[in-house]
Amino acid sequence: MSTVELTYLNAILEAEKEEMQRDPRVILIGEDIALYSASGALGKLDPRRTWNAPISELGFSGMAIGAAITGLRPIVDLTIASFVYLASDQIINQAAKLRYVTGGQVRVPVVFRMSMWHNGANAAQHSDRPYPMFMNVPGLKVIAPATPSDMKGMLKSAIRDDDPVIVFEDNDLWGRKEAVPADPDFLVPLGKAAVRCEGTDVSIVSVAGCLPHALAAAGQLAREDISAEVIDVRSLVPLDAATILASVAKTGRLVVVDYAHRTAGAAAEIAAIVAEEAFAELRAPIQRVTTPDVQIPFSPKLERPLYPNKDKITAAARKAVLSGEERGSWPVKSYFRSGAWESTKARS
Amino acid sequence: MTLQADRRREAYRRMLAIRAFEQALPRCIAAGEIPGAVHSSIGHEAALVGACMALRDDDYITGTHRSHGHPIAKGARLAPLMAELMGRETGICKGRGGSMHLADTSVGIIGESAIVGGGIPLATGAGLSALVRGTDQVSLCFFGDGASNQGVFHECLNMAAVWKLPVVFFCENNLYAATTPALSTHAQPDVAKRAAGYDIPGVIVDGQDLEAVHETTHAAVARARRGEGPSLIEAKTYRFDEHAIGIFMPSHCRAAEEVERYRASRDPLALYREHLLRAGHGDFELSGLEREAESAVAEAVDFARKSPHPDPASVFDHLYSNPIGCVA
Structure with a gap:
């Protein structure tokens, strides 16, 4: 199996890039994402695949859920994990519950990505690790990969999953490197330690x-x-x-x-x-x-x-x-x- | 655009169905057949049906906790809706949703949100989805005057306007958020004027006048389909019942004379019946439609009563699409 040396941070980008190239239903929405697409890091994409959003976390997270129900597979980039609280009504009351309250009529294939910044003197409002709160919400899947290979393989599994998945990244790990499988179908399953x-x-x-x-x-x-x-x-x-x-x-x-x-x-x-x-x-x-x-x-x-x-x-x-x-x-x-x-x- | 004769009949049929459906509920609640609270759409029929008659079958809508009228207005079958209210396995949501979540995806409903304003981003996202997928579908979002005070309303109007999304924001302004008068919570009384802040059309329409609602919505839908972006419509309407039935709420928050005045002179069904008679429909034809609505609802109640309750062992069904377990 051929591999490529990737940092944890670049593993995220690679997973997004490969999945966006593989599946036209995958879109990216979030704040300051123009930096990625403008730099060409995601490859040549229709501009309708990336939505550089205003500072409206609740609104664009809910829009991603609406788009997921109607045939897309959005990735929401919430950047810093402390901002997820602004989006949490839509994640908890809609993404997690819509399939259940409709008796299985809808699927909600949406991914919410956020990075946990800590150990960086960012103080109380930029340093949270909120995963336990979301573990308490039935209907969500919650992952926290700790290596570049897991990040790539699990983020890809999350994007291909038919349920809402929250991906917690750890910014302490961003710079860590390892040999990551290059196969675009390399997946690490969710739910396995x-x-x-x-x-x-x-x-x-x-x-x-x-x-x-x-x-x-x-x-x-x-x-x-x-x-x-x-x-x-x-x-x-x-x-x-x-x-x-x-x-x-x-x-x-x-x-x-x-x-x-x-x-x-x-x-x-x-x-x-x-x-x-x-x-x-x-x-x-x-x-x-x-x-x-x-x-x-x-x-x-x-x-x-x-x-x-x-x-x-x-x-x-x-x-x-x-x-x-x-x-x-x-x-x-x-x-x-x-x-x-x-x-x-x-x-x- | 005025409705043609067969579409007028269909509009009247759907309004009658909403009215008869809602009127059947108090008896079922009293008999203990419907648990929980229900929020009646009586009084909103022209707004709901007028808007939905301007949509195609494959267009999307989102609704609210006052959720019974939306699916009926969009053309849903009544029996699964009534079975849902009774918490049966045959319910449209298999007994998982109930009165505040009567979403029937087969007619394009992607969610009925019991969180006020919760459907607004879902509808906006459905519009974005249509744009990305390259279809010409339109997404219409029903919400109330109360929801227009949620921050997400403003977030979504802004994004829909910036990105020219095919969305129609349709406010059912019934003048009260549960028991609180809109006049005491809105800095100015017209929700439609808020459109100016986002440089999109904002139109006020008489929500008791089906043809007026249809014409206004039709223009907004056509604009959205042409790729020219969203519109905000405010239908001034009125709910004839209290906020909810089957739940303890301080009732009579409105002056009795006010409620009586609306019931006596602003009943959307009575107004549309007069319109239909003027348009050449006969009393015999209309009475027939009225009887049909009554019997359709009676059949739905009968179907619901005879339907099985969900199996308690099935409570985890539909929690996940892909319920992966942990491999041992």
Whole structure:
């Protein structure tokens, strides 16, 4: 399979370019997109394929939904993720619900793209990671690819999908490069997590741009003789719970790493699933490494320490492993296996 | 452009169907057959039908929470609409949408939005879609006076004007946003004047006069089809019932004399019947259409009552087009 070296940012452009060349129904709408088309980066296109919109996020997002229902496959470029709140009524009340409230009469093949800017001294209104809010909306698909190949393959899958998909990009990853398959039909399926490195002592589940930190933490842990398995969830809705549960069944310990704020974040949902489905497999309490519930401050001295990083992940993994060992294997597993659980249930 | 005799009959038939459909509802609600609230279109019939008679079958419309009149005006079958109100599996939305979402895509409806103003960008986007696909379809957006105070109304008028999209923005101005008088929430009373801010035609029309509504809409649709861009039409109309039936709302927000005056002298069906008689249609012919509307609605109610309820196990159906599961 031939490959081409692409940055994460260029993988986005390549995916859009290839899909727009492949399918005349794909259009692009959003603010400041004239820069792309004017520079020719998307190739030679009918001017009706790119719509450089005024600052009207709610309006043009809703228009994309109307266009999707009537035969196009629009990509909406919302630029910075904090702006999605302006468009959220149309995304939540229309894109997510129209198929259901019409009893399946319509399809809504629209993609909303936005980049999460953080660690860049952009302060509170340009630094949000809003994916958990949209995970709470049935009818949407929500993805957060973390590598150039995944970005290209998953964005293409999203454009070809018949449902509304929100693509969260991480601007920390924009400059990262790798060899990306050049095949224009290279697709990465939605709803499937990736095991980035195998391990036996602790499962580190990484969301979106946390992946480089999670992998660095796994490297550090290996030097300490702790074998960490790193799972990149890639797709938040649908969430590949099976891959996470299989890993926890093997390691008995879970660290979830998530750039979103702590309360009701993606990490909280993943932790809840594991607590519900695999409590008996756990040898230590689940650890979450998240951004605390505070606004993102302007000063880099204040901002930088807030996010998950290699050291925080390493510490959380160590804690999980050591707490299990200190307790001589957390008693939960033996409690369940002894049948005590069943007798408790019978009594209540 | 005046309607020809057969189109006049069809217009009257659709107005009668809306009226009879809405009039059948209070009894079904009282009998516990229709759950939730319904918003009646009685009083709006000329505005709805006059506008839709100016459209082709393949033209798009979007509607509002007051959603029963739009599909009937666009020519939808009544039985699936009534079955939807009763929450049945045979409903047009399979019991998932209900009274505020009676969208029938087979007649070009792409959404009935219960979020006020929510349909405006959908209709504008359908216009953009027609332009991109190179068809000459037109998209007509029904919305109320209340929606004209939403920001998205202004966003979409602007974009439709900038990009010359084939869209007709059609305001059913019934003078009240739920219980709040438009006069207390609009800086000036005419929604149509807002078109000037976007350099597009803005026309006020008597929403109780079917021929006038049709003529005005026909001109706006023709303009859109020629590629000359959008128009804003404001039909001054009136709802004869309260905002909603079947829900607790402080009723009687309007003076009784005002409601009575509209019912007595501004009833769009009575006005159109007089017009038809003057145009040479006989009383026998019109009475026949009136009886047919009653029996068509009775059949729809009967169909709905006999239809199965949705299977609770099917509640996740239609959530996704492509419901990918996670591979184990």
